[in-house]
Amino acid sequence: MKTTESLFPSEEGLRLPPRSGYLPDLLRGHSLDPLRSRLSGAETAGLKGVAHGTTILAFHFSEGVLVAGDRRATASNRIMSNRVDKILEIDGSALLAISGSPAMALEMGRILDHSLKFYRRSQLAEISLEGKLRILAQLLKENLPMAVEGIGAVAPLFVARDGEAVRIYFYDILGAHFEGVEFSVGGSGSPEVQGILRYLDRWGEKKLRSLSRAEALLLSLRLLETASYFDAATGGVGGQDPVYPVIRILTPSSLETVADEQIASLYRNEVMRVR
Amino acid sequence: MFDEPYRWIDAIHQRRDYIAAQLERATPVLAVSVAEGIILATFHRQTPKIFELYDRMALAGVGHPADLESVRGHLLSMAHVEGFQRSTSDVTIERLALFGLAPKLKGAFEDVSVPPVILNVLLAEIGPDPSKDLLLQVSYDGNILRSSCYAVLGPDDESRTKDSQLLKERLPAHPAPLSAVLPVMGRFFLEVLYSPEERGHDESGNLVDPEKAAECGRRLLTERVWEGVLLDRSTPSRVRRIPADPGWFR
DSSP: OOOOSSSSTTOTTOOOOOTTOOHHHHHHHTTOOTTOOOOOHHHHHTTTTOOBOOOEEEEEOSSSEEEEEOOOEEETTEEEESOOOOEEEETTTEEEEOOBOHHHHHHHHHHHHHHHHHHHHHHSSOOOHHHHHHHHHHHHHHTHHHHHTTSOOBOOEEEEEETTEEEEEEEOTTSOEEEOSSEEEESTTHHHHHHHHHHHHHHSSSOGGGOOHHHHHHHHHHHHHHHHHHOTTSOOOOSSSOOOOEEEEEOSSOEEEOOHHHHHHHIIIIISOOO | OOOSHHHHHHHHHHHHHHHHHHHTTOOOEEEEEETTEEEEEEEESSSOOEEEEETTEEEEEEEOHHHHHHHHHHHHHHHHHHHHHSOGGGOOHHHIIIIIIHHHHHHHHHOTTSOOOOEEEEEEEOOSSGGGOEEEEEOTTSOEEEESSEEEEOSSHHHHHHHHHHHHHHSOSSSOOHHHHHHHHHHHHHHHHSOTTTTTBOTTSOBOOHHHHHHHHHHHHHHSEEEEEEEETTSTTSOEEOOOOGGGOO
């Protein structure tokens, strides 16, 4: 009788998961490198016009954190799409708002989503918040060659639960992450939004954390409209074929996508009204 | 030693008997398609037997925990690699069972030079509505048994047939709400795991001692650990654990 150290006698050919529970380790074990893009300078020269350009924002309000983003993707001076969803649900329990190269950012979102599920299912435990943050940091670090080539930079916002709290984190393209205590913004249209949020939180009638849901929704739409006024790469709401921003709300117990009808009504009545 | 066909067949028979003896005392796992999804339930003493496998899918096993862990790891890897390469909707239990599990189990069973795999497996997958739910049982020799409304994963064909009949007689019409099926499961486990006398019933099946029946339910929940897992159609990427209600076990 053969002796074997493996649990399963015919383990040869079995695809066992890595003990780390880290999905990219599993994929590499199958000769799949999830962020495989190691291009030479000559190869990247033709890619300088790939899609990018965004405004994403997240801020605390009375119920949790609101995360919103415009829908436009641009490549140089061309509008590639006005229907991009940049606020990604991650494992039904977190949100990733993406800015930068959509190709890399969407792939990172997919890897992160699969990674959290794979960890939970293989290790039979939820990964910690710090663990989630580290996975995303690692993905950004692995994407560094593309980022420094100037074609694949990604700088996301990550919003996740921490026990009974919800926290906002922002990343740089190297993977460093910091908590946005009251709010965080990202993308080419973010400077105006950041200034307004800072002003309101410091001197507004209410702190951001005290805003009601209705007030928070309206503020997010007005902020995105302001960003689109100054930034050509941030999409506004066109008159003929309106496509509205995506708004998702993460609370300690729920994750909700705000319905288009509600956003449309707010736009008509509170954002686009003429004084 | 196994070169002659007779010796090989003899070894296979002995192997089957050995595995059957090892599985004999396994507590069955029930899976029932309900309006909300698929509910899987069992009791264990030491290690869990029901696991989340992938979006829309769960895995259960009766047998040796180490073999179950190997099979679980293999299917997890296969599902997540394929789901990442293509789409989550391209991963199905049919593909996992046919291409990933059944050939491995058959190969392990028929290779009499290595220790046997002591494991029967149940794979469950929810569809968009109850009529599309699917349950596949893969036995230790690689055979596959398909069902849609309910399944009983047990040690062997004989107990599965008997227990399936018992469950079928008590289940409400498919698809019933979860709340109507859980008490049926509770009573099923009492009937399978305890004698009529222990349950306060006479030989004809009539309840004669309610206090004894209640005590039997309490004993079950004390001596063993309940596992109730719902594959929920409303949140298909995450299973929901259903805690035991003592009211189901009386």
